[in-house]
Amino acid sequence: MYVTIPTTRSNPISTQPAPIKKAAPIARTLKAGTFLYREGDEAKRIYELETGVLRLSRVLENGRRQVIAFGYPGDIVGFPNGDEYHTECEVLCDATVVAHRREVLEDGEGETILHKRLLQAALREISGMQDHFMMLGRKSAEEKVASFLCVLADRVGSPLGNYTQVTLPMCRSDIADFLSLSTETISRTLTQLRRNNVIALENVHTIIVLKPDTLLNLSAGDDC
């Protein structure tokens, strides 16, 4: 049981899709600034990100927004629930995706290998989100930002001498809405990390991790 009131949504009645037969997965190229899909769009496809960066988010009536995840190569987005997407997915950096029909996940449709792969991705998603709960609810601003940088450094950092360089394609408010903080707090926390020589800011969208161990400790809430 989750707490899911305010947004009325369609029930997950399993739809009986028209018997359209097999089609090869479709590769698509996406321009930064466009949307892969928006809330309310019919959820026909599941996307596997090959290159680029995506931003997955939900918006409330009040204007409050939650960035649910950033999509990096290898990630899968667009898991359906009911007939429509309940999130929106914007392209942050030019991207290429492979689109699978949702029926491959839901029915298999003979594509056993792919079916299993999508299913495992969904299960991984659940596990990842469970961990993310912990972060949203129980970590301080510094812990959140440090965690965020650690993960990015690990996953998409590039070596730069002894250090690791990380590009942040998203703007501060995207990070803020992902970590449930204000942009000002993001900014202040980054400044603080910089002052303590844990990171350096090459430019606004590029940071260099100077002390990965310290960053990791900060992320876990060990007070150094």
Added chain:
Amino acid sequence: MYVTIPTTRSNPISTQPAPIKKAAPIARTLKAGTFLYREGDEAKRIYELETGVLRLSRVLENGRRQVIAFGYPGDIVGFPNGDEYHTECEVLCDATVVAHRREVLEDGEGETILHKRLLQAALREISGMQDHFMMLGRKSAEEKVASFLCVLADRVGSPLGNYTQVTLPMCRSDIADFLSLSTETISRTLTQLRRNNVIALENVHTIIVLKPDTLLNLSAGDDC
């Protein structure tokens, strides 16, 4: 991409299960206070809750805990990721569950109907968790508690005259760790709702919703 650093965990390598052939789903009875499974247990089964109440949670080294969800009849718990459970599941009220082998979800194994049902449950889970993010990150204490009570009233409330009675089998700290608040804040918020005659407290574990509409407004952040 979620932020999932501090807990090291097994990779979701799809395990090739031994070719054990079909077995009927197993019904199990569970006593309150026992654990259906704990973190680290081998994830062999997926459970469908028929009666009772469960509490699904994760604990960090620091002792910080996040209650991920409460399980009510109809809910499915124990979605695997890798070989082990990464959460623990305690029985709050005597419960009965039906245990399915995880292979039914992962491979189908001929049980097409059940396979689809579990899969849809997993997708519903993802969607529900996405919404829950919004709540953890972007709602005030009052909004959180109101949301929580609304959902419970809707789902397991029983009519009582013109009102709705809701039993809270979990203790305050469970609610606190679910909503990412302190027990004191839960208590204070309930008191405030009581003072405003939105709810009444029959006893510690039983509340009566007096003004469901007000509660719903509060939950959405409309300032009444």
Added chain:
DNA sequence: CGGGACTTTGACACCTCTCAACTCTCGTGG
């Protein structure tokens, strides 16, 4: 009746938000 766990209440501190001003970057147009 007494003990213990849970809950409530109060006082206070502090983290993070809000609001506001300023800086920086970058693109545009004179």
Added chain:
DNA sequence: CCACGAGAGTTGAGAGGTGTCAAAGTCCCG
């Protein structure tokens, strides 16, 4: 080439919500 403006980011001051700590109250069960 420089001025200008727009948008994003940074910094500061102050307010407020929520956590922490402590004490009192409540309930259950032996």
